[in-house]
Amino acid sequence: MPTPPKATPPAPSHSIFRKSAYLLGAHGLRETLQSLFLILLARMYSPDVYGQFMLALNMGAILLFIAEFGLNQHLATLLARKADYPSTILKQITVVKGLLLGVSWLGMIGFILWQEYSFNLAMLVIIVATGVGLEAMASSYYVACQLLDRQDVESKWRAVASVLSFGYGIAALLMGASALAVSWFKLIETAAASAGAVFATLRRSRAKFRLRQFRTIWHTWRGGITYTIMAVAAIFYNKMNVFFLQKYGGSQAVAQYSVTWQVVDFVAILVSGTLLRRVLFPLFVKLWVTNKPEFSRLARNTSRWLLAVAIPVSFLLAVEADRLIPLVFGNNFPDAIWMQHYLVGTILAAFLHNLAHYLMISIQRERLLLIFYLTGLALNLVLCMLLIPPYPLLGTALSILLTKVAVCIMTVGFCQWRLRMIPGRSLFHMILATLLGLALYLLGLDHLFREAAEALAVLPVAVLAWRWRKALDEQTIKVV
Secondary structure: OOOOOOOOOOOOOOOHHHHHHHHHHHHHHHHHHHHHHHHHHHHHOOHHHHHHHHHHHHHHHHHHHHHHOOHHHHHHHHHHHOOOOHHHHHHHHHHHHHHHHHHHHHHHHHHHHHHOOOHHHHHHHHHHHHHHHOHHHHHHHHHHHHHOOOHHHHHHHHHHHHHHHHHHHHHHHHOOOOHHHHOOHHHHHHHHHHHHHHHHHHOOOOOOOOHHHHHHHHHHHHOOHHHHHHHHHHHHHHHHHHHHHHHHHHHHHHHHHHHHHHHHHHHHHHHHHHHHHHHHHHHHHHHHHHOHHHHHHHHHHHHHHHHHHHHHHHHHHHHOHHHHHHHHHOOOOHHHHHHHHHHOHHHHHHHHHHHHHHHHHHOOOHHHHHHHHHHHHHHHHHHHHHHOOOOHHHHHHHHHHHHHHHHHHHHHHHHHHHHOOOOHHHHHHHHHHHHHHHHHHHHHHHHOOHHHHHHHHHHHHHHHHHHHHHHHHHHHHHHO
């Protein structure tokens, strides 16, 4: 195997915040454009068409995960070890992803035929899901950019792809194009995002395929199979109820569920993706090795703050559902309003579970975590089979809520036993603040207008959240 030439590293950024700013800027642009696109889609087309798009996006998320199948983590390992020329490694990983995507794509076709989707629904699902699945190819390039300290290049391609994709989708919606014409937006995004990857991996003649190096990829990837299976279980128990709902309730029912799920899931992803995974998880890993008392203190400060944030957010989303859903998505989603009253319960479960998830990985209890995830998957399958056929919408909401609560109880219960993740004194203060807020809310409903009553309800917990956020900030500044 040839020895890769030593590359001159790019000039480092002055701070980690500048590197994050590149990606957060591109991510913020994409999320804004995507939200605008989905809101217009919900308002300008029937709930039936909107539900078809949501079904297709969920199918695409499964294709994307199967195609990546944990390979990005091991791509990063191979690039960091400088096992070969970066272009060679990227090409080999891309070939493996392509094979996985091809197999999963054929599986999707078989599933569509088995479910006997109509021609228009089948074509829309195939086009959108294929576009989402092909993102696996571009993600290899993004991993390389991160390891080469070129977040600016990654953010540029992400921003360009987002503008082209959702710009096309929004323009098509405003022009009154058919649903199938609009559905090409995802393939446009993937094509633009992959342009840099194609240029980077195919322009070098040194990129050659070697069977020995494919074996190296396999052995490296096999070391992370636990994390891969965990992620498989998570994505299936988060998406499975949608496919049951399509079968027993149709696309309109999928639309009702998807509208409210977008709202509550966005909040959960925002916290777990931005705060926990990108900021606190690296600190947990570091502190478990270097300073276990500080690790435990950080876990407790984080858990109580997440608890204090989740309760008022969930409360406001529940009591304002009757105004929020029509304001954002229009008046065609009445069932989404009452479903949101159930689904807000997943926010608290997601906040605490995601923290426990990263804590268990930090202390190297990933195999036990895998058992919890597989248990959650089995429970979700049983709940979907029992609840959704007789009660499509209610069963869909209850299946995901009960699954997330069950997984949360397992992961948080272990961390509470092992690490005392949630301090008893803080929990007592939280219960008192919640009861005080409830009393103020009921009193306010009798004597004040609705908004004032809601503000009084969240005030006691908000004060705790502010105090605990200060303590969390002080500790993170200290340990960084």
